[in-house]
Amino acid sequence: MSEAHNEHESPIKTPKQLIAAVVAGFVVPVVIIVLLVNYVGNNALTGAGSSAMTEQAIAERIAPVAKVEIKDANAPRVYQTGEQLYKAVCAACHASGAAGAPKVGTADWAPRIAQGYDGMLKIALAGKGAMPPRGGTSPDDVTDYEIGRAIVYMANASGGKLQEPAAPAQPASGAAAAAPASGAPVAASGADASAAAAAAAAMASLKTAAPAAASAGSNLEAGKKLYNTVCMACHASGVMNAPKFGDKAAWAPRIATGIDTLHNAALKGLNAMPPKGGAANASDDDVKAAVDYMVSAAK
Numbered sequence: 001m002s003e004a005h006n007e008h009e010s011p012i013k014t015p016k017q018l019i020a021a022v023v024a025g026f027v028v029p030v031v032i033i034v035l036l037v038n039y040v041g042n043n044a045l046t047g048a049g050s051s052a053m054t055e056q057a058i059a060e061r062i063a064p065v066a067k068v069e070i071k072d073a074n075a076p077r078v079y080q081t082g083e084q085l086y087k088a089v090c091a092a093c094h095a096s097g098a099a100g101a102p103k104v105g106t107a108d109w110a111p112r113i114a115q116g117y118d119g120m121l122k123i124a125l126a127g128k129g130a131m132p133p134r135g136g137t138s139p140d141d142v143t144d145y146e147i148g149r150a151i152v153y154m155a156n157a158s159g160g161k162l163q164e165p166a167a168p169a170q171p172a173s174g175a176a177a178a179a180p181a182s183g184a185p186v187a188a189s190g191a192d193a194s195a196a197a198a199a200a201a202a203m204a205s206l207k208t209a210a211p212a213a214a215s216a217g218s219n220l221e222a223g224k225k226l227y228n229t230v231c232m233a234c235h236a237s238g239v240m241n242a243p244k245f246g247d248k249a250a251w252a253p254r255i256a257t258g259i260d261t262l263h264n265a266a267l268k269g270l271n272a273m274p275p276k277g278g279a280a281n282a283s284d285d286d287v288k289a290a291v292d293y294m295v296s297a298a299k
Ligand code: HEC
Pocket: 085, 086, 089, 090, 091, 092, 093, 094, 098, 099, 100, 101, 102, 112, 115, 119, 120, 121, 123, 124, 128, 129, 130, 131, 132, 134, 135, 136, 137, 147, 148, 150, 151
């Protein structure tokens, strides 16, 4: 007995211990296998070459790359709120009342609010006295819609109860998306927005195609040509309240301001009307001729 004991030096000395050793020898590897399977299984949920190659899992993995593409020009534009634009730009004058600006939070605004949102927007876009057009911002950076929101913010902080302006339609195609960047106006009113986007897109393509044509002085033929290629984008249908071609009632009050005023407005732009109707390379004479052509059709 003692010989056998010495020979093996086994820790197992009793049948009970033997059973325990056999059970442990069986259970421990099983536990280890279970843990290993779990470990590998967990990995498989995110690993390549596994069932994790689903569209969703792939989308999640490439997400950082996709985020870069969100800044693409075709992506929906993020607009500043009225408060953001006010603080960034308008507050320079309107917080203190500098230069005679109506001070936010005071009765200065009452007569302005009384004239209505459209009237205030028109003045804010065109400028008036010491108020620079668009508060000094460029239409490339700040849309009419954002200016409108800033007006609503200021008016409502001064006793008004104006509604937020409707957001412009997001451009659907690359061509339309490129248009605002080219200085085309963005309509403030929701109803006009899609038509405006269409006109802006048309203008974006016209800008390069616009005729450097017929500098043969101011004549109705050259005017008609420019009208048909550029101005009709807005003036044929009355987009953004452009006075409609041939509409005597719409043109009469404008004609009354004198032909020089109209020539100037067409050359320099007026509110939603871009300078030269957006045809930057058209000659001054042709633009004036187009005005003459439009005026002659509305008399
Ligand atoms: C450089 C100073 C200045 C800045 C910047 C400025 N304004 Fe003004 N604003 C004025 C002045 C001055 C008037 C008063 C004009 C007048 O009635 O002769 C005014 C008037 C207005 C009015 C009232 C128009 C009306 O109906 O009589 C609105 C609306 C307005 N501003 C909007 C804005 C918005 C929106 C911004 C920012 C995007 C802005 N302003 C930035 C100086 C400024």
